């Protein structure tokens with residue numbers, strides 16, 4: 001079953017249905033298969049965060065339909081089918097790192113022992129075991145972001161929603177966390193919707209890259225990346241980042257992005273459900 | 281800089297300034313032969329204080345008791361009111377003019393009215409004055425704290441399908457705590473000031489305010505200043521206790537830990 005299916009989704013802010021409103025998204029079609037990692041890329045203000053918030057049921061579409069694992073987003077949220085990481089880590093400053101990771105479990109009645117065990121597992125996964133007792137303000141930005149990812153994974157979600165989680169980090173930290181994300185994904189098998197501004201990041205992480213146009217946000221290209229499974233990619237690391245095939249994908253995405261920005265009919269512009277696939 | 285040196289400097293620097301000020305004061309008063317009713321010399325004040333320590337302490341205790349009671353009552357009332365206002369917008373809007381009025385009027389000016397209301401032989405009027413003075417900063421700050429929830433935290437709790445009570449318990453209340461403590465710190469000084477000044481307007485003959493008035497009336501200026509020292513110490517104790525409360529491990533960590 002698909003993790004996310006969006007059909008003709010639109011979101012207009014302000015006066016409904018017309019004059020004066022901001023059209024953030026218009027007629028977006030998107031399918032994310034279970035276990036797939038799809039990046040959303042597009043210029044600032046094109047509605048990437050808005051789309052993610054719609055999937056997360058933090059906001060509701062003004063048109064179109066959206067399902068998450070075949071259910072309404074509200075149902076999926078109630079069932080805790082997804083975990084979410086925001087651009088800001090959004091840790092609770094008065095809780096320890098461990099207690100932050102435990103929050104989702106605590107909210108759903110896990111026992112103290114279960115919580116501690118799961119938190120230990122997750123902190124090991126993101127390499128922060130030694131910082132369990134620290135307060136968030138004692139951690140660097142990258143470490144806080146890793147705690148946020150651990151927190152998002154706490155309840156074994158089948159879908160991980162990530163809104164520019166590495167946006168505020170330096171290049172080195174960013175690449176390390178990308179490798180970590182690939183590793184985590186190989187281990188958990190969760191589907192991921194990943195919002196980013198970085199073309200190389202999108203190409204490196206994704207099975208598919210979805211390119212959006214400036215306002216109103218639409219999908220202009222849906223590109224297959226096909227650089228191997230997450231585990232293979234994580235294992236290749238730097239070698240993959242320097243592979244000509246990698247650069248080729250980067251160029252394809254860049255062209256689609258620029259074509260979309262210029263309002264040109266991109267060569268990859270696909271009709272709903274039948275996007276052209278670039279790559280092999 | 282080492283912790284020890286930092287600590288020594290934090291205590292040492294103000295101590296040096298304080299000692300220098302007292303020395304300068306003493307030298308000015310004796311050097312210029314200033315009369316005691318204008319400003320008595322620190323040495324004279326110290327002598328009076330030492331001789332009347334018991335009396336000064338009793339007076340300070342009388343004022344402190346009213347201030348503490350007022351602080352307690354005012355804080356509890358302010359917390360309840362802030363909770364209601366945070367939960368129910370209409371209550372906040374309805375209370376707003378009254379709170380603003382209370383904030384701009386020095387509450388002690390109502391002391392004579394309260395003495396008439398509650399009787400001049402009781403401490404009630406003083407406690408009420410202190411409580412009202414305390415209410416405003418605690419209410420205003422706590423309400424602001426309860427309303428200041430970071431959007432990312434709101435989204436987080438919604439994403440995790442938290443119930444309204446869980447959101448309150450895990451995010452709203454801990455987030456409001458530093459705001460509450462800021463209000464409480466301001467309120468602690470106000471409580472002492474209000475309880476003391478209220479004594480100037482009537483009521484039983486105990487407490488620092490009454491003692492200062494009667495010492496001045498009988499031309500014992502150094503003694504009056506000894507009571508002032510008592511008032512300063514009382515105010516500092518209140519401030520220190522409320523500040524320490526915030527540092528308690530479970531009181532929500534250091535204020536610097538927030539945003």
Ligand SMILES: Nc1ncnc2c1ncn2[C@@H]1O[C@H](COP(=O)(O)OP(=O)(O)OP(=O)(O)O)[C@@H](O)[C@H]1O
Pocket residue numbers: 013014022023024042043044045046047048049050051197215
């Ligand atoms: N709550 C809101 N009310 C009104 N307009 C909004 C709201 N949220 C978003 N918008 C508008 O919708 C558009 C898309 O915003 P969105 O945050 O989804 O963009 P984005 O693609 O995530 O941008 P960025 O890359 O800068 O994060 C913007 O024009 C924004 O002004």
Ligand SMILES: [Mg+2]
Pocket residue numbers: 048049050163
């Ligand atoms: Mg965004």
